Amino acid sequence: MQETLTIKEAINDVSQRIMSACKKVGRNPDEVTLIAVSKTMPVEAIREAMACGVIEFGENRPQELRDKQAVITEPLHWHMIGSLQTNKLKYVIGKTVLIHSVDSFSLAQAIEEVSAKKELVTEILLEINVAGEATKHGISPEEAEILIREIARLPHVKIRGLMTVAPYTENAEENRIYFKKMKQLMVDINSKNIDNVYMDILSMGMTGDYEVAVEEGATLVRVGTGIFGHRVYLPKE
């Protein structure tokens, strides 16, 4: 997709499409924040996006995040969007504005421990496997409330909302039901008035489906390919 656009043109295009999607359903575009998913992309690509005013970046590997932060020292908002092992949390806690990918109490507990030691509160999203795909991370929508009630008791972890990676599809409309389900789940859980829990962030929508996600209530969209072009994965050393 958009192989021929420069990063700048692509950012303008994505931003316009987000605005149009908001307009279509009467949402205020200020409610939606674009996260440029820069995983695998070089520092120069991130700098190009920064030159267009982008400050929100998504990474999925803690060491890659650490390496990029060692070079790019401007005060950006980094988002951790990938699955996390507890031994890598030191690269993430206090170094990102939001962890999108919490899907177990043990991970939340580990975040609590590291955050308490650093004397800070870490904001997180719960990752929901909304379509029940066997290959995906995340908990089922049915498990969300119980996990939220448990995590809500951790003093150094703050649940801000929900995140999902919807199924891969050529037709974004097919994911509309899942985005609707995510929004409803957030509304339902908020209505239970759980102590310490009020969720207002819905992280959903990627290159193939972010416009539909915005129409259905996304507040954060995570776009990689649509901004930086296709990723090339090198084998791990």
Ligand SMILES: *Cc1c(COP(=O)(O)O)cnc(C)c1O
């Ligand atoms: C890679 C990734 C994205 C971006 O995907 P694109 O299809 O390239 O936009 C978004 N969210 C998560 C969790 C990812 O791992």
